[in-house]
Amino acid sequence: MAMSFPGHRIRRLRKNEGIRRMVRETAVTVDDLIYPLFVRNGKNTEIEITSMPGNYQRSVDLLLKECEEVARLGIPAVILFGIPEVKDEFGSEAYSEQGVVQKALRALKKEIPELILIADVCLCEYTSHGHCGIIKNNDVDNDLTIEVLAKAALSCVQAGADIVAPSDMMDGRVRAIREMLDSGGFQDVAIMAYSAKYASSFYGPFRVAAESAPQFGDRKSYQMDPPNTREALREIQLDIQEGADIVMVKPALAYLDIICRARSMFDVPIAAYNVSGEFAMIKAASKMGWLDETKAMYEVLISIKRAGADLILTYFAKDMARSLGGKI
Numbered sequence: 086m087a088m089s090f091p092g093h094r095i096r097r098l099r100k101n102e103g104i105r106r107m108v109r110e111t112a113v114t115v116d117d118l119i120y121p122l123f124v125r126n127g128k129n130t131e132i133e134i135t136s137m138p139g140n141y142q143r144s145v146d147l148l149l150k151e152c153e154e155v156a157r158l159g160i161p162a163v164i165l166f167g168i169p170e171v172k173d174e175f176g177s178e179a180y181s182e183q184g185v186v187q188k189a190l191r192a193l194k195k196e197i198p199e200l201i202l203i204a205d206v207c208l209c210e211y212t213s214h215g216h217c218g219i220i221k222n223n224d225v226d227n228d229l230t231i232e233v234l235a236k237a238a239l240s241c242v243q244a245g246a247d248i249v250a251p252s253d254m255m256d257g258r259v260r261a262i263r264e265m266l267d268s269g270g271f272q273d274v275a276i277m278a279y280s281a282k283y284a285s286s287f288y289g290p291f292r293v294a295a296e297s298a299p300q301f302g303d304r305k306s307y308q309m310d311p312p313n314t315r316e317a318l319r320e321i322q323l324d325i326q327e328g329a330d331i332v333m334v335k336p337a338l339a340y341l342d343i344i345c346r347a348r349s350m351f352d353v354p355i356a357a358y359n360v361s362g363e364f365a366m367i368k369a370a371s372k373m374g375w376l377d378e379t380k381a382m383y384e385v386l387i388s389i390k391r392a393g394a395d396l397i398l399t400y401f402a403k404d405m406a407r408s409l410g411g412k413i
């Protein structure tokens with residue numbers, strides 16, 4: 086029969102750090118981290134992103150330097166976002182061999198072959214209207230868009246991407262990309278799908294960083310409605326059926342319940358995106374002296390792991406890696 090107080094005293098195992106370490110149920114390790122980076126044209130250029138302190142739009146040469154440090158810190162992977170020179174209605178730089186991300190991928194694969202390169206595949210950074218696809222009749226046309234996304238994915242893989250990560254939320258894009266990669270001889274390249282991506286206000290700082298805010302309307306006709314859970318599970322299930330190797334929930338913090346539900350239902354690795362707004366909130370509050378940045382970072386990342394994520398995309402990746410190395 087279960088004993089209660091005073092037979093049980095839960096505090097015994099909280100007595101000191103040594104005991105707490107022994108009974109700790111969850112850990113974040115450097116292997117879990119994926120670091121998002123922004124690349125732009127030019128040389129020796131780095132422009133700080135005001136909405137995301139410590140993050141920069143970098144030219145390829147400086148991106149290389151940054152990635153050397155990322156690799157030195159033991160972070161296994163980066164995900165790249167491009168800021169193109171010119172944007173057009175069709176987002177053509179997304180699939181250009183001379184696109185800025187393609188250039189970065191070639192350079193990185195050559196110089197730091199062990200670093201896993203993930204290419205975010207979407208059109209919003211590349212379209213003049215800022216939407217994640219091709220516009221027809223004032224809305225994003227699904228079927229036209231997935232063809233372009235498949236071309237973009239293939240060109241990133243040809244340039245050296247190890248994993249492609251479609252973040253557009255079109256229906257059927259995972260299958261379209263899988264087929265395109267397979268027919269191009271890249272059947273071994275994995276897809277990490279942004280499967281349950283919500284129409285969230287927490288992307289605000291990223292849109293400043295990537296210069297990708299929609300010029301009209303919003304993304305609600307393709308990104309998910311925040312109140313929905315079952316729909317997220319359907320999205321994830323369909324992406325797995327279409328060939329996703331890793332599925333993602335995004336944002337992470339306001340959607341920990343979705344991560345948890347997905348973890349209990351699916352056996353594929355789950356990634357969670359600790360997005361720009363979640364990062365900016367901590368940065369801003371700690372700048373005001375209202376909370377301890379390192380402790381808040383740790384608590385947030387551990388909560389994402391505890392909810393069930395295997396991988397965390399986070400702008401804190403370098404800080405966390407340093408902190409895990411015992412330097413904080």
Ligand code: PBG
Binds near residue numbers: 207209287360
């Ligand atoms: C592009 C994309 C977005 C993010 C990642 N890929 C923005 C959006 O959908 O507007 C957001 C990342 C972040 O906020 O950190 N589709």
